[in-house]
Amino acid sequence: MLAQNAAAFFQRRYGYTPLLVRAPGRVNLIGEHTDYNGGFVLPAAIDREIVFAVGLNGLNTIRLYSLDKDEAYDQPLGDGPVQPGQTLWANYLKGVVAQFQQRGVVVPGFDCMFGGNIPMGAGLSSSAAVECGLAFALDHLLHTNLSRLELARISQRAEHEFAGVQCGIMDQFAGLFGQADQVVRLDCRSLEYQYFPFDSAAYHLVLCNSGVKHSLASSEYNTRRQECEEGVAQLHRHYPEIKSLRDVTLPLLEAHRAELRPVVYRRCRYVVQENQRVAAACDYLVAGDMAAFGQQMYASHAGLRDDYAVSCPELDALVRIAESQPSVLGARMMGGGFGGCTINLIPAAAVAEFIATTTAAYQQQMGLSLETYQTTIVGGVSTLLPALASN
Structure with a gap:
């Protein structure tokens, strides 16, 4: 159409x-x-x-x-x-x-x-x-x-x-x-x-739109990039082979924590851990362990909320509501941050109940209506x- x-x-x-x-x-x-x-x-x-x-x-x-x-x-x-x-x-x-x-x-x-x-x-x-x-x-x-x-x-x-x-x-x-x-x-x-x-037939990806426009995302996105570059520049002085946070391990980052501004350390820690989560998530896909995959999504959101500081109360509420439902395998905010959607991993049979429960809870907790999108890859x-x- x-x-x-x-x-x-x-x-x-x-x-x-x-x-x-x-x-x-x-x-x-x-x-x-x-x-x-x-x-x-x-x-x-x-x-x-x-x-x-x-x-x-x-x-x-x-x-x-x-x-x-x-x-x-x-x-x-x-x-x-x-x-x-x-x-x-x-x-x-x-x-x-x-x-x-x-x-x-x-x-x-x-x-x-x-x-x-x-x-x-x-x-x-x-x-x-x-x-x-x-x-x-x-x-x-x-x-x-x-x-x-x-x-x-x-x-x-x-x-x-x-x-x-x-x-x-x-x-x-x-x-x-x-x-x-x-x-x-x-x-x-x-x-x-x-x-x-x-397997899109067995597991659905449901997006929950917080209704918050991510108006801060562009400026804060560039700030986060600069903070990560600051961390890389500091570590590069000790290890010339380090060109990006891709080259950094958690033990190495921890060893030089005192040299970094606290906010820069947290930004770098999130990125290093997130790369590890992607690797683990792919292993779980190969193994068919979607529950373990979902746990990596929850951990990703916690990092985005606490270390990278790009979440917002509405996104956090949606993830808490998802976590309270046993059928939901994983959830996290997605995108630049400060609004937009959460992405939720749900068995196909549980989607209708998830949408009804989450819509009601979001209205009750935040006073906001909820748009949801079921997506096909x-x-x-x-x-x-x-x-x-x-x-």
Whole structure:
């Protein structure tokens, strides 16, 4: 339905048939704030998505249209590269264009209409979906034949330079490399990856949206990154081989605790332990021990709450409510923090009861209504129509 609506709207507005592309959101089962520290993550693409209708227009103008905002934005193409502007949603798309231009690609005028059902501010990587979807579409339309990894890098750099968020590559990687009924462990330093099967029929991932927009996430995200870099710089003085927290063990960190500011020590301790949790969680997946996997999720949330300090009262309440239900195997906050969703691992038969119980308890404890999303793990960014579109 999303694709049909986008195609019809595009046809009416611009008068020709577009290329259609779908770009999924993502969940991250475990491994939060480890990606920009050279560590491990375990994401999957999900069936919440943004659909793009894109075509070359033969003009010297990029015409963007957000279906969700019902807002248009035109960007004339001059002699120089595209620059950020005041319209924030357009910057994510313009950032992608700028990355193509930096690679020597001449980007002609095009039309891009997009909209979707990824909740904004819920930690499901709507921004990465916007970036990856357009990058994938332009690669098709301009015949640049870039690899999915290069498209992920383009999308990541767009967020760095045009949105001001120094994100790691996990979100973009998950959106482009997702496979149905698989989670992918990504080594964020080497970019090596391995798929692990996830039985979506037996176990469901239910997202609980706290209803709190993570307005602090961008600024605090950059602060956390700086704190981790401070810890690495201090340890690097003693051990030149240490390039990131990926290289640090808990005993080594403990040995130099007195040299670190207390807040920096806590940030580093969380990241080192979280990398260990990802490794353990993958072992449990292979062994089919989903209860043990869930315990790693609970431990992850405790670290995010206490050491990394990116949780909030609403997220903590949702995890406590989950822990109080014996059927729930694991739960934790997900995403940048300060709001957004918790991710909950639940046997399929217990999902309905979990949603009813959690919704009632959240209303009673926090006075807030609860949105929940049952997700299916799907494939990464793809075209929905094979034909290229141009005017």
